[in-house]
Amino acid sequence: MMRTRTPLYGTLVLLLLAFLAPLLWALSGSFKPRGDIFAYPPRLLPDPFTLDNYQRLFSGQPFWRWFLMSTVVALVATTVSVFVCALAGYGFAKYRFAGKRLLFGVMFSSLSVPFAVILVPLFVILVKTGLGSPWFALIVPWVAPAFGIFMMQQYIVQSVPDSVIEAARIDGASEFGIFRTIVLPLLRPSLGALAVWQFLQSYNSFLWPLVLVSDSSQYTLPLGLQTLFVSEQRQYDLVLAGAVIAVVPAVALFVVLRKQLLEGLSTGAVKG
């Protein structure tokens, strides 16, 4: 038994190292003095250990502004999109109505529209109509994700029993009342999964903020970090420190809700 399993665990560990090594290297590098980051052989633990990179990041860059911008935008986008998806997912999962097949197909096929296709027109529309303020425009691309509706619809079909809805209907509850008081609470695990996913989509986005935001005080985190990287003196030390902080909210959210997320993501695919 032990002998046959050793190659399996060996391979898995090697893969694990390949997946995590770049991140661990970045984490460790962020605590090294600039000159040590590229030292060879690479040291796993920083020696000497320094917080200097972080201090210079906070003092020399509007880092917290970038952080706040990203986080607030992502939170608003997540809240709106999760609500929109739950509503529409419920509509598709539990009702029968004329045009449903077509409407569902239209929604679903938008999954195959690359973002680059709407990049230019979205920019033009928002700037021309004066809605190009980052607080509004940064949120826009993430508020109506077909993927989220599909995920909700799948989950509702599987886990919200019709009998519960019927019982509430007989008790005289309104349709929206049923959704709010009965369906939403039942959806909690999958709402968590969808929320994490949507948060990551918005928080990690780069191309749209790159196009939209020109004022450096309104940069999102990815945009701000990019300026450190492409600047003349390639501030690797600051980049690594910034990368470590930027990744904290994303990884923290993921760790807390990973079970729901991993299962939620695969519900649609497995039985699709």
Next chain:
Amino acid sequence: MTTAVVGRARTTDERTGDSAGARRPRRTWAPYLFISPFYLLYVLFMLIPIAVSLWLSLTEWVGLGAPHWVGLRNYRNLLTDISFHRALGNTAVFVLVAVCAVVPLALLIAQALNTRGLRARDLWRTAYFVPIVVSPILVTLIFGLLFDRQFGLLNSILRALFGTGGVDWLGDPGLARVSIALVMLWRWTGYLTVFFLAGLQNVPRELYEAAALDGAGRLRTFTTVTLPALKPVTAFVVVTSFIGAAQIFEEPYLLTGGGPAESTLSVTMFIYRAAFQRQQFGYAAAAAVVLFVLVFGLSRLFNRLLGIGRASA
């Protein structure tokens, strides 16, 4: 994929419909109200932009003043634009890497993680998934440092092992593509593994037992039991990674700037460059329409070829 889902949704409806008697009139409007926020946003931020894109693609516009109607000229120019051809070719290479390397590797890892009695399966799954949680920009920044010609960790390791480092990971046209492929592999494999693993865990155990009784070996079991059972997941994974890879942007933009000699220029980068660096909005829109037609058309084709939706057709 679409039709399969609709088909299933319909059967559920029939259940709802059968059990429901009361309050018919109100129920006819409720679903439309529920889906209307989505369609409102969908029209505003998806359909209108696509329409504007089509219209812009027939104009010449520098971003100021009125667009100037030029008919199909932008498309004719794209036909002879070597940069655009390179962008299409490079993107095709990235798509092939995603579909022919990332997808099979993810399946292999999922297969390993699905081994019976494997300890800490969730831990492995979580760890492999982490790269997709990290933002693409951070990934490319970190890999940019690893690939650095002078100081990068990769070259340091090569120097230590073989005495020669100095590999120009991002400066050589062929290697630059390989480097970007490596980043894709790192970023996407764990994500796709999650789907395959979920699919594998859904294969009824009796099927494996039956195969074992028939004396099927590992390979035969894999081709006759595992692969057919994974068909829906595979279809989903292939189509998702195709769509994802077809719009690759961050990796080439940050790692190589599309170079050297446009060897890593992707279509999305081409669109970005045309619109926001060269103020050729009409031309960028035309390239976007071509991308749209290719991705939309091919993903439909894949759906059909992979046999999804056949059941409900």
